[in-house]
Amino acid sequence: MINTTDSNTWKETNHGGVMSNAIIDLQKNNFFEGKKVLELGGGCANHTKLILENNPSLLVTTEIDRERLEVTKQAVEERFGKAQNCEFIIADWLNVDGIFDVVITNPPYFVSGKYNRRYFIDQLILNSFNRLAPGGHLLFVQSSMADISLTKKRMEENGYDFEILSQQSFQWRDYYFLDTAFLQMCDNNPGSYFIKDDKRWEILYAVQGKLRSFSTQISH
Numbered sequence: 001m002i003n004t005t006d007s008n009t010w011k012e013t014n015h016g017g018v019m020s021n022a023i024i025d026l027q028k029n030n031f032f033e034g035k036k037v038l039e040l041g042g043g044c045a046n047h048t049k050l051i052l053e054n055n056p057s058l059l060v061t062t063e064i065d066r067e068r069l070e071v072t073k074q075a076v077e078e079r080f081g082k083a084q085n086c087e088f089i090i091a092d093w094l095n096v097d098g099i100f101d102v103v104i105t106n107p108p109y110f111v112s113g114k115y116n117r118r119y120f121i122d123q124l125i126l127n128s129f130n131r132l133a134p135g136g137h138l139l140f141v142q143s144s145m146a147d148i149s150l151t152k153k154r155m156e157e158n159g160y161d162f163e164i165l166s167q168q169s170f171q172w173r174d175y176y177f178l179d180t181a182f183l184q185m186c187d188n189n190p191g192s193y194f195i196k197d198d199k200r201w202e203i204l205y206a207v208q209g210k211l212r213s214f215s216t217q218i219s220h
């Protein structure tokens with residue numbers, strides 16, 4: 001992977017940094033305190049550790065395979081020892097049991113391995129409601145290149161109050177230019193990046209969705 005030193009060590013990227021800053025801002029209001037939190041794709045545990053600092057009642061952190069999960073777990077244990085309120089499980093995205101107050105992730109995008117690079121974002125928007133209590137929060141980070149207006153539309157369609165918590169611009173990473181399919185996709189969607197000083201820039205957004213309560217109403 002592009003931002004790893006080996007296949008199981010994930011280093012914080014710009015996306016991860018934007019999510020970290022959003023978590024730190026949320027902590028100021030004790031957002032995670034006492035909550036049941038599901039973190040998908042814990043990776044280097046950058047977010048796992050920040051969330052644990054805020055005393056959730058439970059944090060379930062997932063990874064796609066055992067080696068990666070071990071990296072996440074070790075990073076947490078180096079900092080907190082064996083935290084009683086933290087569980088580590090292998091799971092493929094939202095295939096997890098339980099109901100949570102918060103689902104949080106920095107989803108795979110550029111290297112999603114899917115034809116639809118938005119696959120993991122779209123899965124979140126479509127299926128997180130199965131894991132969230134009414135009024136629960138879905139938090140994630142995404143690039144302008146993943147089409148933020150489409151995310152807003154899909155979240156509203158799927159019962160979330162949509163909010164951008166923060167945003168920050170970054171120069172394109174060099175490896176973006178190596179993927180011709182990605183370049184073509186961006187050229188078909190000019191709003192996905194902007195040009196400054198002859199360089200291409202993306203905007204990274206920390207996104208929050210609050211799940212509305214709903215019921216099916218049948219009128220007679």
Ligand SMILES: C[S@@+](CC[C@H](N)C(=O)[O-])C[C@H]1O[C@@H](n2cnc3c(N)ncnc32)[C@H](O)[C@@H]1O
Nearest residue numbers: 012016041042043063064091092093106107108
């Ligand atoms: C963009 S990285 C984020 C890692 C870390 N949370 C961060 O922000 O730096 C995405 C993480 O999701 C994991 N992942 C990829 N596919 C997954 C899947 N299907 N289910 C769960 N995790 C997955 C990857 O192993 C990786 O650690």
